[in-house]
Amino acid sequence: MDLLRPSFGLIFWMLIGFAILFFILAKFAWPVITNGIAARNKKIADQLEEAAKIHEEMESLNKKHEEMMAQAKAERDALLAEARKVSEEMYDKAKQKATAESQAMIEDAKKAIYFEKMKAITDAKNAIANFSIDIAQKLINEELSDSEKQEKLVEKWMEDVHFN
Amino acid sequence: MSYKGFERKLAVVLCTLMLVFPCKFTLAAAEETEKFDAGPFIIEHVIDSYGWHICGDGDKSVSIPLPIILFDEGHPVVFMSSKLHHGEAAYNGYAMGWGDNKGRIVKLDGNYADYTGHLEEGQEYEAHVCKWDISITKNVCALFISLILITCIFLSVAKRYKEHPNEVPSGLQALVEPVIVFLQDEVITPSLGRNSNKYAPYLLTLFFFIFLNNMLGIIPIFPGGANLTGNIAVTGILALITFFVTTFSSGKEYWKDIFNTPGVPWWLKIPLPIMPLVETIGIFTKPFVLMVRLFANITAGHIITLAFVSLIFIFGQMSPAIGWAVSPVSLFFYIFMGLMELLVAFIQAFVFTLLSAMYIGMAIGEEEHEEQAAVVEA
Numbered sequence: 420m421d422l423l424r425p426s427f428g429l430i431f432w433m434l435i436g437f438a439i440l441f442f443i444l445a446k447f448a449w450p451v452i453t454n455g456i457a458a459r460n461k462k463i464a465d466q467l468e469e470a471a472k473i474h475e476e477m478e479s480l481n482k483k484h485e486e487m488m489a490q491a492k493a494e495r496d497a498l499l500a501e502a503r504k505v506s507e508e509m510y511d512k513a514k515q516k517a518t519a520e521s522q523a524m525i526e527d528a529k530k531a532i533y534f535e536k537m538k539a540i541t542d543a544k545n546a547i548a549n550f551s552i553d554i555a556q557k558l559i560n561e562e563l564s565d566s567e568k569q570e571k572l573v574e575k576w577m578e579d580v581h582f583n
Numbered sequence: 584m585s586y587k588g589f590e591r592k593l594a595v596v597l598c599t600l601m602l603v604f605p606c607k608f609t610l611a612a613a614e615e616t617e618k619f620d621a622g623p624f625i626i627e628h629v630i631d632s633y634g635w636h637i638c639g640d641g642d643k644s645v646s647i648p649l650p651i652i653l654f655d656e657g658h659p660v661v662f663m664s665s666k667l668h669h670g671e672a673a674y675n676g677y678a679m680g681w682g683d684n685k686g687r688i689v690k691l692d693g694n695y696a697d698y699t700g701h702l703e704e705g706q707e708y709e710a711h712v713c714k715w716d717i718s719i720t721k722n723v724c725a726l727f728i729s730l731i732l733i734t735c736i737f738l739s740v741a742k743r744y745k746e747h748p749n750e751v752p753s754g755l756q757a758l759v760e761p762v763i764v765f766l767q768d769e770v771i772t773p774s775l776g777r778n779s780n781k782y783a784p785y786l787l788t789l790f791f792f793i794f795l796n797n798m799l800g801i802i803p804i805f806p807g808g809a810n811l812t813g814n815i816a817v818t819g820i821l822a823l824i825t826f827f828v829t830t831f832s833s834g835k836e837y838w839k840d841i842f843n844t845p846g847v848p849w850w851l852k853i854p855l856p857i858m859p860l861v862e863t864i865g866i867f868t869k870p871f872v873l874m875v876r877l878f879a880n881i882t883a884g885h886i887i888t889l890a891f892v893s894l895i896f897i898f899g900q901m902s903p904a905i906g907w908a909v910s911p912v913s914l915f916f917y918i919f920m921g922l923m924e925l926l927v928a929f930i931q932a933f934v935f936t937l938l939s940a941m942y943i944g945m946a947i948g949e950e951e952h953e954e955q956a957a958v959v960e961a
Contacts, residue, residue, distance in 0.1 A: 421686065422630055422882070425816035428652075428717040429631060432726055433820045440730050440792065445784035448737035452763060453783060455744030462749050 654715035725809030797928030813881035
């Protein structure tokens with residue numbers, strides 16, 4: 420068995436052995452293994468893709484959510500502002516109304532007081548006038564009792580007319 | 584005990600052995616009267632044999648006897664190699680060859696045709712070689728062991744894929760999967776393109792067969808140690824299979840390129856068909872080179888490691904002191920070569936597979952033209 424001389428026995432067994440090995444592995448091992456690897460690669464790729472898709476979806480959802488949040492916030496702010504405005508308006512109105520009413524009441528009161536006062540004054544005037552007339556009547560009656568005095572009076576009146 | 588502690592203790596033990604063992608062996612070598620001859624010692628360890636030698640020398644040697652199977656003139660003959668007593672005895676007229684027939688089984692002629700017993704030294708025997716010898720030799724035995732090993736490994740891996748699809752690889756699966764994926768992505772697909780699936784089983788089988796046997800060849804004790812991929816018959820068969828696969832999968836373009844090589848001046852083809860001749864020779868040199876490369880690389884690695892071991896004995900016979908001094912250096916180089924061989928084991932398996940894939944891809948020759956067509960269309 421030289422180093423460079425192939426022996427018949429080894430060639431024989433090698434051919435048979437390698438052929439058997441090849442057929443066993445080609446039938447039962449390699450397809451299963453390579454298909455297994457390919458299937459797993461595909462699954463991983465699919466899952467990655469799906470994950471990317473889900474991520475994208477999540478992002479868009481997030482965006483939408485944020486948008487909705489922002490919108491809701493804006494709406495809330497708007498509502499609050501409106502409510503404040505309305506309440507302020509109501510307050511102002513109420514205040515104005517109250518002021519106006521009180522003013523009116525005061526006015527009424529003033530008028531009433533005025534009327535009462537005027538009435539009282541008129542009454543007093545009338546009373547005074549009546550008194551005056553009574554007094555004047557009495558006086559005139561007394562004065563016109565003698566003629567000298569009547570003349571003097573006429574003269575005096577005339578003087579007054581003159582100065583007017 | 585932690586792994587680290589164990590590692591350290593193991594290193595200490597191994598280093599001690601490295602210093603003690605050579606001492607013992609150099610002393611033994613010095614005592615031996617017969618002069619140590621490194622050449623035959625190395626060749627004996629590299630070539631095939633009828634028994635599997637385990638340890639010891641001469642009469643004290645321990646080896647596993649293997650069956651010898653012969654077809655002598657149409658009759659099957661089977662007996663154990665131990666009957667021949669390492670070539671010192673004949674059994675039913677069969678003996679180990681000598682001279683030109685050294686290492687082969689011969690049938691004694693004449694008076695000794697059915698002789699069983701000790702062969703006298705110095706006596707002339709007439710003999711002829713038994714041609715049809717399909718003995719289970721050391722290499723055949725190693726071949727069977729490796730076949731069983733590979734089958735078990737890959738069937739168990741395949742089972743794991745079948746039973747646990749789409750799961751994280753574990754155990755053996757995790758060990759072989761990266762290699763398979765590497766071969767598919769770096770060797771098979773680039774060379775064969777869309778024909779990958781058709782040839783992948785052959786190329787994967789080829790790679791793992793060569794790689795595992797290279798690795799087993801590095802292990803110095805049974806069940807490793809047989810120089811199977813360093814045997815020219817084994818590499819020859821592998822190259823031959825690649826040759827047949829290449830030839831039978833060849834397309835029209837392959838032959839056209841050989842007989843009417845494009846891109847060379849006409850006067851290289853007519854009147855003297857130099858290029859066709861060169862190309863035709865190339866068909867055969869490719870597998871031949873495959874055969875020789877694997878054989879030479881693996882055998883050379885073994886020869887060098889054995890040479891470093893032999894150095895201890897050579898120097899030991901000069902003087903035990905020198906032998907003792909040389910042995911650590913020798914062992915260092917031995918270990919270094921062993922590590923080199925680990926690398927070579929992978930590289931050679933890879934190269935053989937890669938070149939096979941490339942030859943087959945070139946023979947099919949579809950991919951290139953499709954690519955060209957694609958370029959033209961673009």
